[in-house]
Amino acid sequence: MPSASLIRAETGALVDMDASPHLIKGRWYGVFLVSLFITVLLSIIFSVSIGAVPIPIHEVWAVIVSNITGRTSAPEIALTTNQIIWDFRMPRTLLSLIVGASLAIAGVVMQAVVRNPLADPYILGTVSGASVGAVAVIALGFMAATPSAVTISAFVGAMGSLLLVFVLGQRRSTFSPGRLILAGVAISYLLSAITSYIQLQANPNELRAVLYWLLGSVAGAEWSDLAVAGTVVIVLTGLLVLQARPLNALLMGEESAYALGVDVNRFRLLMLGAASLLTASVVAVSGGVGFVGLMIPHVVRMLVGPDHRRVMLVSVLVGGIFLIWVDILARIVIRPAEMPLGIITGVIGAPFFIYIMHRNERSGGGL
Amino acid sequence: MRIQVSDVSVAIEDTRIVSDVTLRVEDGEMVGLLGPNGCGKSTLLRAIYRALKPAGGTVLIDERNIWRDLSARESAQRTAVVAQERSADFDFSVLEVVATGRTPHKKMFERDNATDRQIIADALARVGMHDKAGRIFASLSGGEKQRVLVARALVQQTRVLILDEPTNHLDVRYQIEILDLVRSLGLTTITALHDLNHAAAYCDQLYLMESGSIVTSGSPEEVLTPQQIEATYGVCAEVEVRQSTGHLHIVFTGVAKSSHI
Numbered sequence: 001m002p003s004a005s006l007i008r009a010e011t012g013a014l015v016d017m018d019a020s021p022h023l024i025k026g027r028w029y030g031v032f033l034v035s036l037f038i039t040v041l042l043s044i045i046f047s048v049s050i051g052a053v054p055i056p057i058h059e060v061w062a063v064i065v066s067n068i069t070g071r072t073s074a075p076e077i078a079l080t081t082n083q084i085i086w087d088f089r090m091p092r093t094l095l096s097l098i099v100g101a102s103l104a105i106a107g108v109v110m111q112a113v114v115r116n117p118l119a120d121p122y123i124l125g126t127v128s129g130a131s132v133g134a135v136a137v138i139a140l141g142f143m144a145a146t147p148s149a150v151t152i153s154a155f156v157g158a159m160g161s162l163l164l165v166f167v168l169g170q171r172r173s174t175f176s177p178g179r180l181i182l183a184g185v186a187i188s189y190l191l192s193a194i195t196s197y198i199q200l201q202a203n204p205n206e207l208r209a210v211l212y213w214l215l216g217s218v219a220g221a222e223w224s225d226l227a228v229a230g231t232v233v234i235v236l237t238g239l240l241v242l243q244a245r246p247l248n249a250l251l252m253g254e255e256s257a258y259a260l261g262v263d264v265n266r267f268r269l270l271m272l273g274a275a276s277l278l279t280a281s282v283v284a285v286s287g288g289v290g291f292v293g294l295m296i297p298h299v300v301r302m303l304v305g306p307d308h309r310r311v312m313l314v315s316v317l318v319g320g321i322f323l324i325w326v327d328i329l330a331r332i333v334i335r336p337a338e339m340p341l342g343i344i345t346g347v348i349g350a351p352f353f354i355y356i357m358h359r360n361e362r363s364g365g366g367l
Numbered sequence: 368m369r370i371q372v373s374d375v376s377v378a379i380e381d382t383r384i385v386s387d388v389t390l391r392v393e394d395g396e397m398v399g400l401l402g403p404n405g406c407g408k409s410t411l412l413r414a415i416y417r418a419l420k421p422a423g424g425t426v427l428i429d430e431r432n433i434w435r436d437l438s439a440r441e442s443a444q445r446t447a448v449v450a451q452e453r454s455a456d457f458d459f460s461v462l463e464v465v466a467t468g469r470t471p472h473k474k475m476f477e478r479d480n481a482t483d484r485q486i487i488a489d490a491l492a493r494v495g496m497h498d499k500a501g502r503i504f505a506s507l508s509g510g511e512k513q514r515v516l517v518a519r520a521l522v523q524q525t526r527v528l529i530l531d532e533p534t535n536h537l538d539v540r541y542q543i544e545i546l547d548l549v550r551s552l553g554l555t556t557i558t559a560l561h562d563l564n565h566a567a568a569y570c571d572q573l574y575l576m577e578s579g580s581i582v583t584s585g586s587p588e589e590v591l592t593p594q595q596i597e598a599t600y601g602v603c604a605e606v607e608v609r610q611s612t613g614h615l616h617i618v619f620t621g622v623a624k625s626s627h628i
Binding site: 010011013020037103242246248254255259262263264301305306 | 416417418438441442443444449453457460462468470471473475478485488489491500523
């Protein structure tokens with residue numbers, strides 16, 4: 001039905017409602033969405049089968065099915081295989097999915113709210129605060145350095161720095177994006193100074209653990225990590241995805257947002273708060289994985305355009321897929337050792353950043 | 368719908384930009400807001416479309432106080448705005464820009480239905496941009512951008528339209544096109560304007576502002592006298608009624624000698 005997208009206007013003119021300058025348009029959007037969902041599932045299965053002990057895909061499938069349906073274990077599968085898949089690889093794969101999805105959507109929101117294509121989820125100092133918290137536990141023996149102590153301390157650090165940024169960035173209870181970013185930069189510098197100082201005091205073993213944390217990793221993820229982070233992430237992501245229309249209005253400009261009935265100050269504060277809380281939750285469990293929140297929103301906008309009704313959902317899927325594959329790479333490049341995620345995202349991210357920069361110069365985007 | 372602005376004062380960071388402004392726009396009337404750069408036109412308009420809360424006074428749209436009785440969303444269901452917008456860094460298409468006009472009418476994740484799509488198509492056709500629905504907004508000419516923003520305002524389906532210097536940076540043909548279009552809509556309209564001849568030709572009533580206050584108001588004939596133009600803008604002008612159009616025609620003859628500018 002080729003004419004489905006054509007509407008006859010009251011003037012008699014025909015208007016093509018599928019007309020679009022974006023790469024993926026009209027009915028292709030639905031196809032694209034379905035293929036992303038399928039890619040997520042395939043990526044999960046592939047990620048679970050990869051590792052020190054390679055496990056054939058059909059066994060992976062059998063273990064997943066048996067665990068989800070509640071049967072203890074498929075009879076033909078060894079108990080250790082079941083354990084490797086369900087207790088170790090599945091949580092880490094799902095965590096990388098959650099971390100990628102969250103950072104991508106937090107990046108989308110930050111870029112729209114401050115109307116700057118170079119914004120990322122960390123601009124308000126969350127990752128620097130989390131680093132101080134994590135490093136304090138790992139290197140200072142502040143608490144027993146169990147993974148959950150690191151997570152809790154990192155989250156407290158992230159929330160602390162966030163609070164500081166909002167207190168310093170406000171002026172007569174209004175929050176301008178420019179001031180918040182400046183406050184975020186200042187606080188980040190201060191906190192990284194503290195992190196560096198603590199690192200100097202650390203012994204080589206601690207230093208290695210610190211470095212791994214700072215560059216991000218999903219190794220050692222457990223179902224209990226997933227339960228807490230997953231719930232927060234699902235609730236906040238849901239909340240953010242629902243804000244697609246006001247985000248569109250805000251991305252077009254502050255006056256547009258007012259004109260379209262967005263309570264700009266309140267909305268901006270709510271969005272920055274929710275996106276930062278989301279960021280803090282994932283950074284606390286995975287460390288500071290860089291570039292995902294900056295890159296994925298741009299990739300997605302290049303594919304489907306800037307309309308948030310598409311960008312939000314697609315970013316969740318693309319961000320998740322991307323980080324699953326980054327984690328797969330992290331496990332194979334220097335096998336049997338593991339690479340921190342941040343090194344891989346950085347290697348992919350830096351050239352991409354430069355590409356965005358040049359692209360904007362060409363279109364006179366004014367960066 | 369009627370706009371009633373009473374004793375409105377607006378301050379930004381303790382600096383008073385607008386002082387005790389009272390003005391009124393009757394249903395279906397087009398009112399022009401004139402005055403030199405920096406006199407407070409945009410600030411006053413922002414108080415009327417609920418972007419900047421006045422320090423004092425009231426703004427009523429059809430007897431409802433927009434700051435007390437209406438939410439931002441409810442205000443946007445009554446008042447549409449064509450503001451001065453910087454070009455965006457993000458590549459929205461014309462269709463996407465126009466579609467955002469439905470924002471105040473839609474629930475959080477409600478999709479555009481057949482009615483919305485018809486409204487959007489009608490608005491695009493009305494401003495003559497239906498052939499360019501798939502173009503990137505930022506790549507359009509100034510005149511086309513303004514027409515798209517007018518289409519977005521139409522999609523809001525309001526009875527009140529506010530424009531902030533809609534002819535800015537446009538070639539003369541686009542200036543006339545956009546003002547003809549706005550006039551043809553028959554909405555209750557208030558617009559800030561630079562060009563006094565446009566104001567005389569298109570507006571029913573004019574308000575002249577100077578340093579945040581209204582200095583005079585009335586029909587174009589009452590407001591645009593040579594004496595008033597000299598006092599407010601510091602230029603000498605001759606004013607005559609054109610036989611062909613019946614509109615006032617203003618010719619500037621030089622900077623006034625006693626000018627304070």
